[in-house]
Amino acid sequence: MEGDLERNNHILGDRWESMMSGHMTRIANEKGLDAQNFRCADCTSPIGIFYGAPRLCWYTGEYYCQNCHLMEENMIPARIIHNWDFRKHKVSKRTMVYLTQQWRDPCIQMDEVNPSGYRYIDELKKLLPLRLQLATLEPYLQTCRMLTPELLSTRLKGLHHMLGNPHIYSPHDLCLVRDGLLYNAINKLVQFGTKHVRQCALCTAKGFVCEICGKDEIIFAFDDMTSQCQQCKGVFHKRCFADRCPRCERRHNRNTPL
Ligand SMILES: [Zn+2]
Ligand SMILES: [Zn+2]
Ligand SMILES: [Zn+2]
Ligand SMILES: [Zn+2]
Known part of the structure; x- marks a missing residue:
């Protein structure tokens, strides 16, 4: 009983x-x-x-x-x-x-519960590109041996959950979005991250060279002037990248018997 x-x-x-x-x-x-x-x-x-x-x-x-x-x-x-x-x-x-x-529980996945919010809520719309930029920085920041966990922690200050999925928010985060505080915090984080990656020997080794123009220049997915192939994650200059990715096309041709 x-x-x-x-x-x-x-x-x-x-x-x-x-x-x-x-x-x-x-x-x-x-x-x-x-x-x-x-x-x-x-x-x-x-x-x-x-x-x-x-x-x-x-x-x-x-x-x-x-x-x-x-x-x-x-x-x-x-x-x-x-x-x-x-x-x-x-x-x-x-x-x-x-x-x-x-x-403070990051339990809200905005693109699932209200995807149209990105169109009519100005603060969310404004923040999204920054969060996408942070998401492409994340693999560098999380794995770079030059960034000690302590250094990263002081930089992140309670924003750890902002690193991964760019659509995740806690109720508290949404209040910070309204006040513009989250925009400022993430903007700072993105600036710190991009500056680090460009100056760091380990991180630049994980950068890309545009395969289309072959220009001798390291580029990254978080750069404004680049496009990333969603399939192979290859990075190219925006001006060079049309709708077809040369890497994927090469692989496709290799796998297609004549
Ligand atoms: Zn009662
Ligand atoms: Zn680094
Ligand atoms: Zn190029
Ligand atoms: Zn590709």
């Missing part, structure tokens, strides 16, 4: 977790008191006119009793993601704890 109860609690806990993480990126619809049988969504005690006004949590879209909802306010990440709306709204006690814990 006890085992069953524990298992049930476990299942309920998992369901709660997945409901909460789903609402991180999806705005909850308010379903109405009758949908929850006039009971608090948390402790299940009766709520309604006779028991004091039920309190709505804007994060879950559900109603709570006065013990489970203290009229605390927080920003709602899904409203930031979809409406660029940073206003604070009333949330339940448990939601407040959850949001506080998750606030």
Whole structure:
């Protein structure tokens, strides 16, 4: 019996977790008191006119009793993601704890949850090229033996998760995007990174020479004047690179029997 109860609690806990993480990126619809049988969504005690006004949590879209909802306010990440709306709204006690814990968790993949945000949210649109640039710098910064982990850490200052996938954000990051602070921080990081790579013997050894014009010059994917082949990752001058990549074409010809 006890085992069953524990298992049930476990299942309920998992369901709660997945409901909460789903609402991180999806705005909850308010379903109405009758949908929850006039009971608090948390402790299940009766709520309604006779028991004091039920309190709505804007994060879950559900109603709570006065013990489970203290009229605390927080920003709602899904409203930031979809409406660029940073206003604070009333949330339940448990939601407040959850949001506080998750606030710096890079759990938002913008190109999946709101790809069109890159078109209508100016701050995100402006930041994207910088983040793409940082993503092409990342393999150099992560592997260069000249950059000690300590040096890199002081440069990154809490921005480690900005290095990989250029579409990942935490709710906290989105606030920094709104304030322009993330743009400034990443801009600094990109400047530091590009300067390092160009001056570093180990990193320049991993640069490219444009195979199309053969000019004696080391170029990188993060340079403004270069294009990178998405297939073979080869790097060429933008002015030299048409729509066909000579490296891929060569390989293709080799593999095609005459
Ligand atoms: Zn309650
Ligand atoms: Zn280096
Ligand atoms: Zn070239
Ligand atoms: Zn290619």
